[in-house]
Amino acid sequence: MTGAGTGAHQAQGLAIETRALTKKFGSQTAVNGIHLRVPRGAVFGFLGPNGSGKTTSIRMLLGLTQASSGSISVLGQSMPTRLSEVLPRVGALVEGPAFYPFLSGAANLRRLDTADPFAPRRTRRARVQGALERVGLSHAAEKKVHAYSLGMKQRLGIANALLLPRELLVLDEPTNGLDPQGTREVRSLVRSLAAEGTTVFVSSHLLAEVEQMCTHAAVMSVGSLVAQGTLAALRQVGETRVHLRTPDAAGALRVLTRLGLEPARATNDAADAVVVAPLGDTNWQPEAIVTALVAGGVRIRGFAIEEPSLEERFVALTGEGFDVAQ
Amino acid sequence: MSPSETRPPETEGGPHVRHGGSWDLLGSEISVLFRRRRTWAMLVAVALIPILLAVAVRLSSSTLDPGEGPPFLDRVTQNGLFVGFTAMVVAIPLFLPLTIGVVAGDTIAGEAGLGTLRYLLVAPAGRVRLLLVKYAGAALFCLVATLTLTVSGALVGAALFPVGPVTLLSGDTISVTESLLRSLLVAAYVTVSLLGLAMIGLFISTLTDVPVGAMAATIVVSVIAQILDVIPQLDWLHPWLFSHYWLGFADLLRQPLDLGSFAHNAILQAGYLAVFGALAYSRFVTKDILS
Amino acid sequence: MKLVSRNALRWLPAFVVPAVVVTAVIAVPLQAGAAVDLPDKTPEQVLLLVNDSTVSAFSGTVDQSSDLGLPSLNLTEALPEGNDSTSPLGLTTVLELLSGSHEFRVYVGGEGQSRVQVKDRMAERNVVHNGSDIWLYDSSTNAATHLSLPADLEATAQAKSAELHSQLPTDLATPAQLAERFLSELDPSTTVSVGTDARIAGRSVYQLLLTPRTNEMLTSDTLVASVSIAVDSETGLPLQVTVLAQGQSAPAFQVGFTAIDFAAPNTDLFNFVPPANASVTEQTLPAKPEGSTGDHSGDHSPAVGEVPVVTGTGWSTIVEVPAAAVPAELGDNPLLDQLTTAVDGGRALTTSLVTVFQSNDGRVFAGAVPLAALQAAAQ
Structure with a gap:
């Protein structure tokens, strides 16, 4: 495992860096700076609803499509100019698995392995066998792919990304079509790869998946990157807030503003208003706020300090419901 | 973007050394091509052309007058070695272009349709290298298809009819051995004739993600070229049509052997290779792979 | 911006390569025909060059093309039943050769050895001449015709030539004088000049240009615009003949080498043995040949009223064939109906170079003149 011994060294620097990366299809902007x-x-979890530009971004990272503007650097090298040097060090699963249905699983992997000029022929069979074992497909190695289930194809796709030790794995929706058992297996596979020092870039539209696997995440919405950082940081950023139920909305707003917060009415019901205010950088203790409110003559029906959940953050960033981003 | 002959720098990931090179990918391409049932079906169909011709002539009681039916057909009963020539004349206008259209049209569009194109490219196969390998595969198919026809023709001709010295178009007679050599030369000529069409197919294949569309378009192109070739008002255009010299292998059946049209045809096809190769290159290296 | 220029660069081959190919396609023939500069020669010197030519053996490819404006022929349908379909030199063949373009391979081995191959699509017609044997072979019908020339034919020809020589005026003893005489004979009707040097079949050539004079009384209202003969500058062998018709930029008739090799061809080429399954026809030519191939071998001595009458001079010469001399079979030939159109006073065949007119009384007029001239002659 070439990647294993050098993990510490790799931890420095960035595996992927884009600057103002933009992709336009005609007048539509799929990825916006x-x-x-x-x-x-x-x-790294790459979160976003379907159609938010995740796959388009991944295609640009891998040199499949050209950026309309902006620059990309993968493993310290510019893409796509250094594509032939970068890609052998990257394993990828892009927009679902794709194989020759008339070839067996193993033959498919061998075929794709020949496309990599740096993949040694000598060890090809052994490597294919190893990759199939790693994703639990050894038993179906000689079965034609058209007889594979969606989940098996997904595993085969992951196996293809693992044919050689990689410095970076790009997995686009790796748990698609997998049963809960398969999903758990992928999760633990990703963890073990990360433990070997491989950077893993996982895209998903499922928050839970990212929360369970990732150390970092970024959130895409309608082509824009709306947040990124460590999971802990994402949870924190300005999310802790005061949640107040009161019939004296105007008074509450006045008091909270005096405290340096930025309150807003969440409902318009005059008799029973809800006022929220992010705590932000202020260091107010909850009891101090309540004291100030009471002192200001505000009647309190309910008061809470809300800790952020990533879910909420995700929904806030990307919108709710079934509105697939355009 | 060339399939970078330079080694990547010795990075943290450990030394990367080129191992397989392009031959591995070519070998894999050929094995995938000839593992497909479709490829075999086409080759069997190609082999059936001389067989059907020979059997039909054998079973038919009426004898053909010279000049009746396809060229050489009247000679078949006297000499089985003519089966291959007749079959070639019959297969060139439509059947061989059809099979080439299927194979060449499938090259890139087929991979795009399956989605395997993106995995080949992130492997990374290199777009230029992939184009070259794909074209080499299609060219090999041209050769295999014409050889299949030639060999099948020679075998069925020898099985059903007497075999002996062959009379050339010039009226001179050559030995069986020489006639077999000339058959191979004819196969080489026809293979070269089809190379231009194969490159056109490759180019069309880079335009779409729908392989059937690319195949149909390639076949249509070959049919249109042949239609244009018989419109007298366009006679200025005729020498530039890739199909113009398709039946020119007749010159290989003259005495003395006339290699002039072989060379002429080869130059014409090389022109098509250059033009459509350049178009395929430009199109493919700038293409956004969205399949 | 950088991306744009990168893409532009990648599209460059798609424009450059086709441009280079098209340029090559246009430039190569131009280059072949350009920049030939031979030492200047007078028409007389060029004629002498032809006369002094010692080429006796060569092989080459000949292209012949005609753009006579003939109506397109349906030759297979029009072929008269039972006619000489086996003869490669019959009327049908001649008409066929005059329309469209053909490619020949010509082998000349000297001493009565020659072979001409007409390259047809998937077929070939051969004429092989070897001493006293002439073989005609047509691969499309797999039929061969063998003509034996009488042994004394050559002797007769030589005697005739000697006889002709003895009759010549004494001041024409040398070829130079002959050339001079020839040119002065031509002079009243024709301008003879040497055109720009060119390259034919990869060889530099002088172009002898014959242009009908169109002056005052000799105004020849001929259809011929010019005739040019390309003469190989080294060997003196004429390599191409081009006939231009009035008001037509493409040659009305052109025959010329596209490749030539002055090495003697392999003599095996002239030893023609008919293929085993071919149908072979044996023919012997009479000692005094009337027709060229024996097609009209019937004894047929010209009688009064059958001799063609020649009127006019130079380019506007009109030949009149009396009705009695017109072969009867011609009238029945369905080809004629296809070819000719009804005009005032008879039927006419008009091409860009030659006009043939058959008046209602059966006489046939022909010449390189407009139809009106023939109609006038028929009055």
């Missing part, structure tokens, strides 16, 4: 920074050694 994103600055993505994926540290080496991270398991």
Whole structure:
């Protein structure tokens, strides 16, 4: 495992860095000036609803499509100018697995392995066998792919990314079509790869998946990168807030503003208003705020300090419901 | 973007050394091509052309007058070695272009349709290297298809009819051995004739992600070229049509052997290779792979 | 911006390569025909060059093309039943050769050895001459015709030539004088000049240009615009003949080498043995040949009223064939209906170079003149 011994070294610097990366299809902007920074050694979750530009970004990272503007650097090298040097060090699963249905699983992997000029022929069979074992497909190695289930194809796709030790794995929706058992297996596989020092870049539209696997995440919405950082940082950023129920909305707003917060009415019901205010950088203790409110003559029906959940943050950033981003 | 002959720098990931090179990918391409049932079906169909011709002539009671039916057909009963020539004349206008259209049209569009194109490219196969390998595969198919026809023709001709010295168009007679050599030369000529069409197919294949569309378009192109070739008002255009010299292998059946049209045809096809190769290159290296 | 220029660079081959190919396609023939500069020669010197030519053996490819404006022929349908379809030199063949373009391979081995191959699509017609044998072979019908020339034919020809020589005026003893005489004979009707040097079949050539004079009384209202003969500057072998018609930029008729090799061809080429399954016809030519191939071998001595009458001079010469001399079979030939159109006073065949007019009384007029001239002659 070439990647294993040098993990510490890799942790420095960025595995992926984009600057103002933009992709336009005609007049539509699919990806809008994103600055993505994926540290080496991270398991990086790339979150966003379907159609938010995740796959388009990944295609640009891998040199499949050209950026309309902006620049990309992968493993310290400019893409796509140094594509032939970068890609052998990257394993990828892009927009679902794709194989020759008339070839067996193993033959498919061998075929794709020949496309990599740096893949040694001598060890090809052994490596294919190893990769199939790693994703639990050894039993179906000689079965034709058209007889594979969606989950098996997904595993085969991951196996293809693992044919050689890689410095970076780009996995686009790796758990698609997998049963809960398969999903758990992928999760633990990603963890073990990360432990070997591989940077893993996982895209997903499922928050839970990212929360369970990743150390870092970025959130895409309608082509824009709306947040990124470590999971802990994402949870924190300005999210802790005061949640107040009161019939004296105007008074509450006045008091909270005096405290240096930025309150806002969440409902318009005059008799029973909800006022929220992010705590932000202020260091007010909850009891101090309540004291100030009471002193200001505000009647309190309910008071809470809300700790942020990533879910909420995600929904706030990307919108709710089934509105697939355009 | 060339399939970078330079080694990547010795990075933290450990030394990367080129191992397989392009031959591995070519070998894999050929094995995938000839593992497909479709490829075999086409080759069997190609082999059936001389067989059907020979059997039909054998079973038919009426004898053909000279000049009746496709060229050489009247000679078949006297000499089985003519089966291959007749079959070639019959297969060139439509059947061989059809099979080439299927193979060449499938090259890039087929991979795009399956989605394997993106995995080949991130492997990374290199776009230029992939184009070259794909074209080499299609060219090999041209050769295999014409050889299949030639060999099948020679075998069925020898099985059903007497075999002996062959009379050339000039009226001179050559030995069986020489006639077999000339058959191979004819196969080489026809293979070269189809190379231009194969490159056109490759180019069309880079334009779409729908392989059937690319195949149909390539076949249509070959049919249109042949239609243009018989419109007298366009006679200035005729020498520039890739299909113009397709039946020119007749010159290989003259005495003395006339290699002039072989060379002429080869130059014409080389022109098509250059033009459509350049178009395929430009199109493919700038293409956004969205499949 | 950088990306744009990168893409532009990658599209460059798509424009450059086709441009280079097209340029090559246009430039190569131009280059072949350009920049030939031979020492200047007078028409007389060029004629002498032809006369002094000692080429006796060569092989080459000949292209012949005609743009006579003939109506397109349906030759297979029009082929008269039972006619000489086996003869490669019959009327049908001649008409066929006059329309469209053909490619020949010509082998000349000297001493009565020659072979001409007409390259047809998937077929070939051969004429092989070897001493006293002439073989005609057509691969499309797999039929061969063998003509034996009488042994004394050559002797007869030589005697005739000697006889002709003895009749010549004494001041024409040398070829130079002959050339001079020839040119002065031509002079009233024709301008003879040497055109720009060119390259034909890869060889530099002088172009002898014959242009009908169109002056005052000799105004020849001929259809011929000019005739040019390309003469190889080294060997003196004429390599190409081009006939231009009035008001037509493409040659009305052109025959010329596209490749030539002055090495003697392999003599095996002239030893023609008919293929085993071919149908072979044996023919012997009479000692005094009337027709060229024996097609009209019937004894057929010209009688009064059958002799063609020649009127006019130079380019506007009109030949009149009396009705009695017109072969009867011609009238029945369905080809004629296809070829000719009804005009005032008879039927006419008009081409860009030659006009043939058959008046209602059966006489046939022909010449390189407009139809009106023939109609006038028929009055």
